[in-house]
Amino acid sequence: MPFSLFRKIVATGIFLFVTGISHGQEAQKGADYFNRKITMGIGLGLDYGGIGARIAYSPVKYLDVFGGLGFNFIGHGANGGLSYNILPGRSCIPVVNIMYGYNAVLRIDNFYPPTAQHMAPL
Numbered sequence: 048m049p050f051s052l053f054r055k056i057v058a059t060g061i062f063l064f065v066t067g068i069s070h071g072q073e074a075q076k077g078a079d080y081f082n083r084k085i086t087m088g089i090g091l092g093l094d095y096g097g098i099g100a101r102i103a104y105s106p107v108k109y110l111d112v113f114g115g116l117g118f119n120f121i122g123h124g125a126n127g128g129l130s131y132n133i134l135p136g137r138s139c140i141p142v143v144n145i146m147y148g149y150n151a152v153l154r155i156d157n158f159y160p161p162t163a164q165h166m167a168p169l
Contacts, residue, residue, distance in 0.1 A: 057098070084104060084105050085102065085104050085105075086105070087100065088101055089101075093126060093146065093148075094115050094126055094128070094146060095115045095117050096116050096117030096124030097124040097149070098117050099115055099116050101113055101115040108135050110131060111130040112127075113128060119149055119152045124148070124149040125149065127146070127147055127148060128144055128145050128146030129144070129146075130143070130144050
């Protein structure tokens with residue numbers, strides 16, 4: 048069964064995402080995270096707007112202000128918010144997010160609005 052163009056694009060995106068993570072982990076060995084004020088990345092999830100990109104600015108050590116733009120399987124998705132880094136400087140950093148934007152997508156194909164024939168009598 049041949050793959051559709053959409054599936055090829057998604058598979059390519061996932062491949063690039065995984066290889067980017069591998070390369071990014073290698074490049075960050077010994078780097079001080081908090082010397083950087085702006086970080087960018089691609090990924091999946093709420094703070095990326097679906098499948099998309101995220102940029103974050105760190106005005107102080109414990110706080111990030113972020114925004115994400117992406118594709119959420121129906122159209123464009125966007126999110127923004129604050130991230131509080133509970134234990135900065137550790138290899139594993141717990142984070143608390145406050146975010147505004149898209150958090151769910153519902154796609155219904157071949158849906159027609161109900162008419163008088165479909166409505167039950169009151």
